[in-house]
Amino acid sequence: MRADAARNRDKIVEAARVAFRTRGYDAPLDDIAKAAGVGAGTLYRHFPTRDSLLDAVMQAWVERVNDAVGKVLAEGGTSRELLLRWFEQYVELISVHKGGPAKITLAMEDDASPMRTKCQTLRAANAQIIEQLGDDLRPGVDSLQFARLVGGIASVVDQGNLPATSIGPMLEVVVDGLLV
Amino acid sequence: MRADAARNRDKIVEAARVAFRTRGYDAPLDDIAKAAGVGAGTLYRHFPTRDSLLDAVMQAWVERVNDAVGKVLAEGGTSRELLLRWFEQYVELISVHKGGPAKITLAMEDDASPMRTKCQTLRAANAQIIEQLGDDLRPGVDSLQFARLVGGIASVVDQGNLPATSIGPMLEVVVDGLLV
DNA sequence: CACGATACGGAGACACTCTCCACTTAGCAA
DNA sequence: TTGCTAAGTGGAGAGTGTCTCCGTATCGTG
Numbered sequence A, B: 001m002r003a004d005a006a007r008n009r010d011k012i013v014e015a016a017r018v019a020f021r022t023r024g025y026d027a028p029l030d031d032i033a034k035a036a037g038v039g040a041g042t043l044y045r046h047f048p049t050r051d052s053l054l055d056a057v058m059q060a061w062v063e064r065v066n067d068a069v070g071k072v073l074a075e076g077g078t079s080r081e082l083l084l085r086w087f088e089q090y091v092e093l094i095s096v097h098k099g100g101p102a103k104i105t106l107a108m109e110d111d112a113s114p115m116r117t118k119c120q121t122l123r124a125a126n127a128q129i130i131e132q133l134g135d136d137l138r139p140g141v142d143s144l145q146f147a148r149l150v151g152g153i154a155s156v157v158d159q160g161n162l163p164a165t166s167i168g169p170m171l172e173v174v175v176d177g178l179l180v
Numbered sequence C: 001c002a003c004g005a006t007a008c009g010g011a012g013a014c015a016c017t018c019t020c021c022a023c024t025t026a027g028c029a030a
Numbered sequence D: 001t002t003g004c005t006a007a008g009t010g011g012a013g014a015g016t017g018t019c020t021c022c023g024t025a026t027c028g029t030g
Helices: A003-023 A031-036 A039-046 A050-057 A061-074 A079-094 A102-108 A116-136 A143-160 A164-176 B003-023 B029-036 B038-045 B048-059 B061-074 B077-095 B102-108 B117-136 B143-159 B162-180
Strands: none
Touching: A003 A031, A003 A039, A003 A050, A003 A116, A031 A039, A039 A050, A039 A164, A050 B038, A050 B102, A061 A116, A061 B117, A079 A116, A079 A164, A102 A116, A102 A143, A102 B143, A116 A143, A143 B102, A143 B117, A143 B143, A143 B162, A164 B162, B003 B029, B003 B038, B003 B048, B003 B061, B029 B061, B029 B077, B048 B077, B061 B077, B061 B117, B077 B117, B077 B162, B102 B117, B117 B143, B143 B162
C-alpha cells in the first residue's frame, strides 16, 4: 500500500473509533470521512462496508479478549465463581460501543461476517472457559450457546439503556442454569 | 372519523401487516402507503411514527397473549414443565414478525413507547406465571427479568436467522436457573 | 525526472423519511 | 337535491444518509 494511502486509512480508523463510541454504530460514514479529513470515496475504497470499518476499529480489541480470559482463568475459585466472573468480563468486552453487544453476538452466527476472525477469538475464549469447567457444565452446551445466552442479555441491557447493575442477577440465573 | 378515512386507515394497517411480516420491520413506509393505495401523507397523518403503525398492527395480538397464558396455566404439570411451556409460547408470541422479539423486548423497557399497553399485557401474563410458580421461583426475580432473559434469546435467534430448534436448549438453561 | 500505477475527493444518483399545502370529498343542513 | 365546510387526500419536494464514478493529483520506481 502506498504511504499516503496507509496514512489515510489510519486517520479513518481513528475517526471511526471516536464516532462509533460517541455516536453509536449508526454514525454517518460521510461524517467519519469528513472528521478524518478525507473524501467519502476514499473511505469507501478502504472500507467497502460499514462492517469492514468496524472490523478494523476492533483490531486492538482482540488482545483485550485474550488478556481477559487469561486473567479470569488464573484467578481460580469454584466453577460458579469462574463462570460468573467470565460472563461479567464477556459483557464488558462486547459492550465496546453502543450497539456492540447485538452486533458482535449476531456476527458470531454469520460465517460471512467481516468480523469473523474477531468472533473466532471470542469463541475460543469461551471454549477455554468451557474446558476449565469440565464436568460441572451442563452436558451438550457449547461456546456458541454461551455467546447467545450472554449476548442476548447484554443486547437488551445495552439497547434498553438499562443500568449496568441489572445485568448481574440475570447472569446469575444463566450461570446456575448452565452448571449441573 | 370520516368513513373514507377509516377505510384508508384499515387498508394501511393491512398493508403494514403484510409488509412487516414479509420484509421485516424496516419495510419502507412509502412502499406500505403505495401498497395500501394511498399517498405518503395519508399514512403519516394516521400514523405519525413507524412505531404507532406497528402498534395498530399488533392490536389483535393482545388477545392471543391472553389466550396463551390461560392455556398454559390450565394444562398443569410441574413448575419446570409450566415454565418451559410458557417460555416456548412467549417466544412464539413475540416473534410475530422479523425484528419482533427485539422490538417488543425493548419496548417493555421504555415507558414512552407507543406499544406500552401491549407490553403491559405481556408483563401481566408473565406475572400470572410467576404467581403460579410460587416458592419454586428463585427469589427476587420479576416479570421484567423474565422478559429480558427470554426476549434476549429470542432476539438473537430471530436476527441471526437461527433454526427454531436452537431455542429449546437455551430456554432450558434459563428455566433451570430460574427455579430453586 | 518522467511516467505509469495508485490513490484522492467530492459531485451527484439513489433510497428513505417526513412535511406541506393545493385540491377533493363526505356528510350535514336547508 | 344542492351547497357548504370541515375533514381528508396525495404527491412533490426538502432533508439526510449511502455509495459510485471518474477527472485530477500524488507516489515512487526505473
